[in-house]
Amino acid sequence: MLSKRDMDELRQAYDILEHPGFRIQVMNLIGKPIEKGIALLPDAVENNIAKACNVALKKAADIALFTLQDSEEEKPSNWFHRVSVWATGALGGFGGLPGTLVELPISTTIMLRSIFDIAKGEGENIYDIDTKLAALQVFALGSESASDDLADTAYYSVRMGMAMEVRAAYQFLKNSGKLVDKGAPQLIQLLQKIATRFSIPVTEKAVAQAMPFISAVIGAGLNDIFIAHFQDMAHGHFTVRRLERKYGKDIVEQTYNSFRAQE
Numbered sequence: 001m002l003s004k005r006d007m008d009e010l011r012q013a014y015d016i017l018e019h020p021g022f023r024i025q026v027m028n029l030i031g032k033p034i035e036k037g038i039a040l041l042p043d044a045v046e047n048n049i050a051k052a053c054n055v056a057l058k059k060a061a062d063i064a065l066f067t068l069q070d071s072e073e074e075k076p077s078n079w080f081h082r083v084s085v086w087a088t089g090a091l092g093g094f095g096g097l098p099g100t101l102v103e104l105p106i107s108t109t110i111m112l113r114s115i116f117d118i119a120k121g122e123g124e125n126i127y128d129i130d131t132k133l134a135a136l137q138v139f140a141l142g143s144e145s146a147s148d149d150l151a152d153t154a155y156y157s158v159r160m161g162m163a164m165e166v167r168a169a170y171q172f173l174k175n176s177g178k179l180v181d182k183g184a185p186q187l188i189q190l191l192q193k194i195a196t197r198f199s200i201p202v203t204e205k206a207v208a209q210a211m212p213f214i215s216a217v218i219g220a221g222l223n224d225i226f227i228a229h230f231q232d233m234a235h236g237h238f239t240v241r242r243l244e245r246k247y248g249k250d251i252v253e254q255t256y257n258s259f260r261a262q263e
Contacts, residue, residue, distance in 0.1 A: 002247060002255055009239055010252065014259045016236035017155040020142035022201050022229045026208055026222065041207060049203050052101045054195040060109040061136060061191070100206040111227050112136075115234040122238035123245075129173045133166055134241060136194060141233040143200040154260075155240070156253055158197075165190035201229065 002010060115135045116126045124131040140158055168186040176184070205222050244252045 002243070002251070006243055006246070007255070010243055010255060011259060013236040013239040014155075014256055016232050017141060017240075018260070020229060020232065022142060022204070022225070025225045025229075026204055041203070046199075046203060048101070049206055050195065050199045052104055053199040053202050054192060056105040056108040057136070057139065057191050057195050057198065059105045060112045061132075100202075100209050104202065107223060107226065108139075111139075111230050114227065114231055118231060118234040119238045122235075122242045124238060124241070129170055132173070133169055133190070134237065135234075136191070137162060137166070138230055138234045138237055139198040140194045141197075141237060142229060143197045155236075156256065162190065162193055165193055201226065 112135060115138050119131055119135055120126050124134070126132075126135075137159070140162065141155065165186070169184075169190045172184055172186040205226055208222055240252060240256065
């Protein structure tokens, strides 16, 4: 049985992970035109965004994991990372859709580093293979799509949907010691599955930034919403993992799922 404090933390994680509201926040900043823009988006553009997401995740994983330095700092430096993506968002605001695709690998790398800071703050060993994979999975959280096999947005359903790829990637990493290897099908399959969901908020952001009235200020605001969304997902995700380590996965999952019945 979870303590009252841990129960409250799990409930907060549930609220974050199950009700992210990314599109609502973007619409509040931009307005209703984003809905029409997404509906009218050509398939070719969506395909380009999907490819860009896949590339961005591979590059971000490589850069963030091999340049991440160990430190004694315990609190996540979320504001440093948010200020960094404000700058890239300001540049993307001038460039529209092409600008978004150019700055995407940079902002994704910054976000992944922020995710690692959050993981460390929740007691994770950021050099552990399991933590590295868990950090990458954050980019698959908080999105929904009818076009993939992770259409269920429920947190544990998404984790279960990636379980096979995660296990295969873990075994590969355990044996090779390398996180990013272009010739490793285990990693490619996992990153592709993550990219499928990551591309959903990226598409929404790209459509918003492609609107003619977007300025550098609004571009920075969009990136602030973007990184805040994934920081929230990371906080929820690693809170759940911390409680799983304390109480066991089955107990935490059952308690987590019980919150849905209370809604």
